Amino acid sequence: DAGVTQSPTHLIKTRGQQVTLRCSPKSGHDTVSWYQQALGQGPQFIFQYYEEEERQRGNFPDRFSGHQFPNYSSELNVNALLLGDSALYLCASSTWSSGYGYTFGSGTRLTVV
Amino acid sequence: KQEVTQIPAALSVPEGENLVLNCSFTDSAIYNLQWFRQDPGKGLTSLLLIQSSQREQTSGRLNASLDKSSGRSTLYIAASQPGDSATYLCAVKGPDEYGNKLVFGAGTILRVKS
Numbered sequence: 335d336a337g338v339t340q341s342p343t344h345l346i347k348t349r350g351q352q353v354t355l356r357c358s359p360k361s362g363h364d365t366v367s368w369y370q371q372a373l374g375q376g377p378q379f380i381f382q383y384y385e386e387e388e389r390q391r392g393n394f395p396d397r398f399s400g401h402q403f404p405n406y407s408s409e410l411n412v413n414a415l416l417l418g419d420s421a422l423y424l425c426a427s428s429t430w431s432s433g434y435g436y437t438f439g440s441g442t443r444l445t446v447v
Numbered sequence: 448k449q450e451v452t453q454i455p456a457a458l459s460v461p462e463g464e465n466l467v468l469n470c471s472f473t474d475s476a477i478y479n480l481q482w483f484r485q486d487p488g489k490g491l492t493s494l495l496l497i498q499s500s501q502r503e504q505t506s507g508r509l510n511a512s513l514d515k516s517s518g519r520s521t522l523y524i525a526a527s528q529p530g531d532s533a534t535y536l537c538a539v540k541g542p543d544e545y546g547n548k549l550v551f552g553a554g555t556i557l558r559v560k561s
Contacts, residue, residue: 340490367548376451376536376551377491390546424490426549433498434540435481436549440490 338439340425346445347415353444355410359427360437365389366408367436368400369424377424383408412444420446449474449545453537453552460527461560468522468555470537475518478541481549482511482522485534495522499541527559 339358347353359366365384369377379392383402402408406427412419422443426436450473460466470480479498483491495504495511497520503512510523524531534556538549 338490365547369549374553376538376553377549379548379550382547390548392548422488426491428547433496434479434547435493435496436538437493438483438491443488 338425338427338437340423340439340442342442343440344443344445346447349415349417349446351415352411352413353415355412355423355425355442355444357408357410357425357427357439359406359408359425362431363427363429363437364406365428366402366406367426367428368408368410369426370394371422371424371441373421380410415446417446420444449477449539449542449550451537451539451550451552453535453555455555456553457556457558459558459560462527462529464527464559465523465525466527466557468524468535468537468557470520470522470552472518472520472539472550474542475515476542477515477539478543480511480513480520480537480539482509482520483536483538485536485554487534491536494535524557527557529559529561531559532557 367382368380371377381391397413422441425439454469482494497513508525534554536554538551
């Protein structure tokens with residue numbers, strides 16, 4: 335049973351560019367959340383999608399946006415990249431029947447130069 | 448505001464030792480608490496999930512306890528092995544006004560020496 339799949343694994347972008355990260359949730363999960371993890375810190379919540387709608391958002395600027403598709407997969411888009419956006423971006427999936435235990439992907443390492 | 452603190456920040460032990468990692472949270476009205484393991488540069492692997500109504504969960508050499516009223520959880524690792532070396536993260540879901548997001552601690556970096 336495939337877990338959460340994220341792509342790409344690594345990405346290098348230039349300041350001011352735009353980036354799209356992708357996530358396929360674990361089979362049976364319908365809720366997708368995105369987290370940003372800076373080096374040496376715990377993950378910080380960006381937003382969560384359920385039924386193709388953004389249900390909850392953390393303290394991130396509007397440059398961060400997302401989308402969920404009918405098959406529950408999701409994208410995270412970041413516009414006008416800043417050096418400070420360099421981080422590990424983690425996708426997590428869950429569903430109520432799992433007791434809202436979260437399954438995380440391996441992450442996308444984004445480096446902004 | 449829900450805040451999660453993990454102590455110690457780093458721990459180095461010889462192989463075979465039993466050890467305890469600590470996690471505390473400021474608002475006790477949580478829905479659940481989850482312990483994760485993270486290898487350098489990798490994603491998070493779920494170790495144990497404890498619902499608010501539960502006191503502990505066990506998986507192999509791992510045992511996690513939850514004391515909601517005092518806002519604390521511990522992760523006990525028995526007979527540690529070099530392969531246990533990683534960062535261990537604690538995360539809570541809830542209370543309700545925080546929605547479905549997880550709030551994480553900064554983690555405990557564990558090194559088990561052979």
